Amino acid sequence: MKPLVIKIGGAILEKADALTQLLTVIAQLQQQQSTPVVLVHGGGCVVDDMLKQAGFSSEKKNGLRMTPAEQMPIISGALAGSVNKQIVATASQVGLNAVGLSLADGNMASCSLNPDGLGAVGIPKAQHSKLLDSLLKAEFLPVVSSIGMIGTVNNEAHAGELVNVNADDAAVVICQLLNAELLLLTDVNGVMDDTGSYLADLTENQASKLIEAGVISGGMTAKINAAFYAANQLRRSIAVASWQAPEQILTLLSGAAIGTRIIPSNAA
Template identity: 30%
Template sequence: KINNEEYQGLRVTTKSVLGVVKRILSHDLNKLISDEIKKNGGKTKRLNGVSTKVLKAKIAMNGNIGFVGEPRGIDKNIIMKALKINHIPIIAPLGVDANNNTLNVNADTAAAYIAESLKAERLLLLTDVAGVLDNNKKLITELDRKKAFQYIKKGTIKSGMIPKIKACFNTLKNGAKGVALIDGRKQNAVAMELLTTEGAGTLIKK
C-alpha cells in the first residue's frame, strides 16, 4: 500500500512511493495500454520516461511534495521517429531532471505539455467520469477559462480535476485548436468527440 496523499490534485511522492510509481507507469500500465492498442490493430512504441529521457522535468513546489516534477522539455526526435512510421507513442509520465533524478509528473500535465511542444491541433484527455461536473453532478458540456476558475474557487472543480483543467487552458493558450475532457469509459468516446456535434464530454474553450 502506498501513500495516497494529494496536494492541489498532485500526488505527494516520497522515495518509496516513487519506486512503486516507476514500476506501474513505466512497465505495468505502459504495457497494458500498448497491448490494448495492438489488439485493435494499432502499432505502438513504448517510451519509458526514465530510460529514454523523452520528458525533461524540474522539481515542483521546491520539493515540498516530494519527487513530483513539472515538464521542462521533451525529446521531439524520439516521438516524431515513432509517428513517422505510424507507431503510436505510449509515454510514461516520468520526467528526468538535470541531475538525472526521476520525477513523477502528473499525466494530464505531461500530455498537455507534449501536445504544446508538438504543436498538436487537438488534445483529448480521457477521464473516468463523464467530464467536468457541476454541483448537481451534471455534465458541463462547454467551459471557458473564467467559468472554470470560478468553479475551482467555489470547490466545484477540485482534486485531480484541477491539474486537468489547468493543463487544458495552457494547451489552448499555446496554440491548440481544440481541447476536451472526455469519458474514457464510454465506447468509441474519441470517435464521438471528433466526429459528432454533441461530443463525449466537456469542450474547453478560451
C-alpha cells in the first residue's frame, strides 16, 4: 500500500476535538486499510502566540513567515517541541504509536537558505528515507515538524543551523522521499473560484489567474504553490481538502474525489 502524507497546521491545532477526530481516522487507515501514514505539521498560530509572549512581532512576505535568527529558538521550541509533542500525546490517546520528529532527524532533508530575504527560512531537499521506512515498517506514525537544518553543500557558512521551513514544502519533501500520496488539509473545503464556489480541480494556468486577480492570496498562495510543485514532481494530482470532515480521508485512497484536486502540468 502506497504511504499517505497528511499535512496539517493552523486552526486544527487550536481545536483539540478536531485533532482527535483526524487522528482517529488515521488509526482507522492503519488498522482497516493497512495504510502507512506520515503526519507533517506547521503551527503558525502557536508560534505567533509564543513570539508575542517573548516580545517579538511576526511579519510575513508573500504568505511566508519572516524569521530573524534571534527568533529561531522560540520557533523551533514551539514547532519541534510544544506542538509536535502535543500531537504525539493526542495520537497516543487514540491508540497510535506516534514518534515526534523534525526534518533534520535521520538526515531526511537538507536545507538551503531561502534567497528571498526571509531570514532563517530554509528550502528543503529530500535526502534519505531510511528512518521513515523503518518507522512505517514497524507501524509507527511519524509526526514531522517543519524545522530543518542547513546542509553542508558548498561548505555553506550557515551549515548546521536550524531553520524554519514552510510546512507545505516539508510535506512535499516527505512525499518525495516515500513516493507517497499527498493530502494538504486546511480549514476550508478546497480552493474557491471568483464566484466563491469550490473547484473540483485546478490547473496551474487557472491558479495563476486566480492569484493575479487576488482570489487566491496570503497563506493559500503558498499552499497552492507547494501543491503544484508536488503534483509536478510526482506527476500526479494532489488533494487540498478540509480537516473538518476527516472521515472523507477513508474514501480518498479508493479514488473518491474530496476537496480540490491539483492537476500537474503534464496532465493539464
